[in-house]
Structure formats: structure tokens, C-alpha cells
Amino acid sequence: MTLRHSSPTELYAAASDGDRRALARLLSLVERGGAPSRQVAALAYRSAREAATVGITGAPGSGKSTLVDRLVAAVRAEGGDVGVLAVDPSSPFSGGAILGDRVRMQEHALDEGVFIRSMASRGHLGGLALAVPEALRVLAAAGLPLVLVETVGVGQVEVEVASATDTTVVVVNPRWGDAIQANKAGLLEVADVFVVNKADNPGAAETRRDLEQMLDLSVDAGWRPPVVQTVATSDDGIDVLWGEIRRHQAHLAADGTLERRRRDRLAREFRAVLSARLARDAEHALGEGGLGALVDDVVEHRLDPYAAADEVISAITRRSPDHA
């Protein structure tokens, strides 16, 4: 099959049958957005296949990539297939580009049960926050039962992406103030499991205690995020971490939370898509910088918010929806 000239429908059929190169091409289409991406979205949305999703986030240098590698090995030891989506909102590169020199590519490159892919925002409407859920559905439709989503930084988009999964793992290090920084970055609220990685360094017990203390002050009933200590480079604690991730997924499934969360995420995604579409339509209708100029008019008190909203809406409705 010549992938380069295949239609989204042909690529989708091939990917569903296990063709990993076709899957990689589909994810490129998702990244780029536009009409082909829409076709892929519609196909994958109708698939009955579902994947368990695990987001892994934390400050740069905390050892997330090594942790993901070790988790992949743990999953493979049990015989399951696994996908890895490495997301970097700050990078315009994707595919093999940033992963070529990474250890894990060498380690898992010949393993047919592992599909690794990095992802950047190359034009998808709404950026990575909307491209990632779509990519996750494509990975599920291709038959991967589990996908790990690794984010590179701890900005708002990264946290949003990592928490749009069933289980969110937050990685900190045994450094003074690391737990507090994680809290300030809004990670305490999204964490289902905490990892103190590089726990062979001094201060691991203190960092763990800081986290437990913050959890005492903020956790609601239902699920209290466990705090796991790991040394990913020497595989210490990975089995415990994988066990806690599975325990969380069992917890979600047991009381209907998983179903409810997934439905809530879809409803939120629909609203986000609608907002992004309308914002784009408004930019089209008002011309380059037109929406920004209206915001300026509002904050400078030249136009009240209601009059400004009128202008946007009449511009959109005057314009025929040929750009849908």
C-alpha cells in the first residue's frame, strides 16, 4: 500500500488492521488540522474501541521520559500493547524529529507492541488541547488498549492535556520546595497518583511528607492520591507505580466514575470545539486582528461588552458558512 497517496479512509482502515505506518500518517493528519483531520475525527469517533489513558506531567528534568520508558517495559512484561504520545506545546517539531536521539526509541524501536509518537500543534483548530483527545481516539481505534501521554512542561496547556486522561500522574523530585511548586502550578488538583522520582537523592521523605500534608488539606472524599517513590533509572518502585495506576483505573471503573468522566470530557470537548470554531469564524469575518481590536475597544471603554458581542455576531451571521 502506498501510504503517501492514500485517503484518510484508506489510512484509517489500514491502521485499524494494525498497520503502524498508516497510524503514524493518520496522526500527522490530525496534527495538521483542516478537512482531512475532520474526516479522521469522524471515523475514529464511531469506533467502539476504547483505550485506557494515563497522563504523565511534571517539571522538566523530573525524569518523566525515563518513567514512561520503565512503565512501557512493565506493561510489555505483562504482554499488553501500549502507545506513547509525547506532547510538547512549545515545539513545532513532531514525529521522529525530537525523538530520534532518545534512548527509548532505540530500546523499543523493534517492539511491535509499542507505538511511540511525539506530537506538536501544526495547525489543528484549538491547538494541542483539542488535537490530543482526537489523537487518543485514533490510537484507541487502531487497537491500542493503553496510551501514556507524556507532556514536556508544566504550563497550562500541558496540565490540561495531561489531565484530559483517565489517570493523571504527577512527577516531582526530592528537592526543597518541589511539592509546593507542584501545588502552585495547579498539579495537586489534577493528580490521581503522585510520584517522587529520583528518590535516592536526599530529601525524598520530606517531599513525600509535604505532599501528604497538602493532600490532608485539600483532598475530597472518594480517592486519595497515593504518593509513590521511584528511581526510574534503576527500575525501583516502577511496579508499585504501575500497581497504583491500575488500582486507580479499577477504582474509576468500579463506581461509574470512568464513564461519567469520559462523558464530561466529551461534553467539554464539544464546547471547546464550538468556541474555537466561533473564534475562528469571528477572525475570518472581522479580518486579521479584528477580534483583538474589539477586545481593545472594550478594555479602553470605547465599546461595552454587549455592543462588542453584537459586532462579532452580526459579522459571523452576515458571512456565509462556506468556511465550515
Next chain:
Amino acid sequence: MTLRHSSPTELYAAASDGDRRALARLLSLVERGGAPSRQVAALAYRSAREAATVGITGAPGSGKSTLVDRLVAAVRAEGGDVGVLAVDPSSPFSGGAILGDRVRMQEHALDEGVFIRSMASRGHLGGLALAVPEALRVLAAAGLPLVLVETVGVGQVEVEVASATDTTVVVVNPRWGDAIQANKAGLLEVADVFVVNKADNPGAAETRRDLEQMLDLSVDAGWRPPVVQTVATSDDGIDVLWGEIRRHQAHLAADGTLERRRRDRLAREFRAVLSARLARDAEHALGEGGLGALVDDVVEHRLDPYAAADEVISAITRRSPDHA
């Protein structure tokens, strides 16, 4: 002047000249929404008058109303005029209805320098979250230099309303776990000043310590919310509280934060108005329950989010904007 038959423009002119009954009528128009409210919004938006705004929130029974009364007395002792907006998202009543039997009405009823008004959502687009900023501009345009916004509960709308002010005061009581509940309700993030009210009860020191500990773990640079102990019923600590509120306002003004926050709030308000307008237009265009049915289609995987957004947008654009 016969207020009942006055136009919004006439009422606005009278309120700007200090007519408090005209001001009360204007606020009723804002509550009710629709075309008259739009006229009021446009007029008040062009006013150069600004008011300092202070939000006061906390659990029911924490003594917020008494605190507000005492703050009003402290402001009046200094000779300044002050407005009070009591906001209850759960109540369909407003105006004199829920305030008739309140102590402060009797105490400040004859004081021309105090304007007290309760507010409910009676039809304003976007509910109280959008009606309150509009009401605050009307109060500022009427010449009130300071407005206290008291919310009744601690739901999401209440927190949103109270934090859409320059200074947000969060009230807790010396009860075991009260500080932790405040944190869980998202109040730690929005607080500029904490009050431990009813501090003559046992546990005040512990509650204060809990708050300080949580602040240690979460506060970013710039401003650390002070924790003030008060016994509002006997006027204890009110001068300290008022001093901290003024200190916060001076802090905001000094480094340009006030200007930046107000501009950010206006930009957010514009986006919220636009979203509310579009949601309303979508409901109009799709018919009763039409938007909800589309959300159902999405979460049931009958329609992908992009196709659902298409349906909304083509329904809006097919419809002429006669309902603007």
C-alpha cells in the same frame, strides 16, 4: 420625577445626579436583562467614574452580613459614601424583599451616604456572573466610590462574583476543618484577605494557623493574604480588617496590578458575554433543548464534536440576526 415611566436614559441621568431611587430602578433593569439593560450597560460603560470594589464571601453563617455592616460603619466614620450589593444566586427575590427584616437596613436606612441593595438573577443574559459587573459599573457611575459585594453561599457562582472585585475577603470561623473546607471550595486561590470571624470562640488560633500553613504551601510572590481575627458583633478587629483592605488596594494601585486586573476582567467579561450570546442564539436557532440534544449525541458517540459544532454554527448563520 415619575420614575415608573422614565426611560433608562432619564433614570441614568437622575442616578448620576445622586437620585438613589433612580439608581435602584436602574439596578432592577440590569437584573431583568433585555433591551433596557443593554441601554443602561452602554451608558454606564462610558462613565469615567470608578469605584473600588470589595467582595466578601464565605460559608453561610460565618457572619458576613454583620461584618459588612461593621465595615460600612467604619467607612462612614471616615466620611466616605459606600454601596452594598448583596448577591444570592439561589434566590429569585431581590430589592427590598430579602433585606426588609435585616438589622442593617434599620441601622443605615436613614443614612444618605449608604446605598444597600440585594440582587438576584431575573433574566439577565449569563445570570449573576454577568449582571454583577454591570451593576458595579452602574453604582460607580452613580458616584459611589466604594462598593462591597456580599455573596450568600460558597458555590461556584458566588466565588466567581466575589472574586470579580478588586479585593476579595474570605470569611471563615474558628471551627475545626473550616480553613480546609475553604481551601477545598477554591477560596484560597481567590482570597486577598482572610478573616477568622467569631474569633472569641475556641479554636481561632488553630484556624489561623491552618490558614497560614496553607498559605505557606501555595502563595506566590507579590501579596501574601493577611489573616485578620474579628468579632464582628462587638466590632473587634474591624479597624484592622478595614486597614488590610485599604493596604491591599494601595498595593494593587502601586504596581499597576489594579489597572491590569481591571482590563483582564473586562476582556474576560467580553468573552463571557459573547459565549452567552452565542449559546442563546444557538438555543433560539436549534429550538428548545436542541443544544442539549447535540451534547447527548456527542457523549453517546453518535456525532463527533466537530460535526456537532458544524450543526450549531450553520443553524446560527442560517437564522437572520433579528434577535440581537
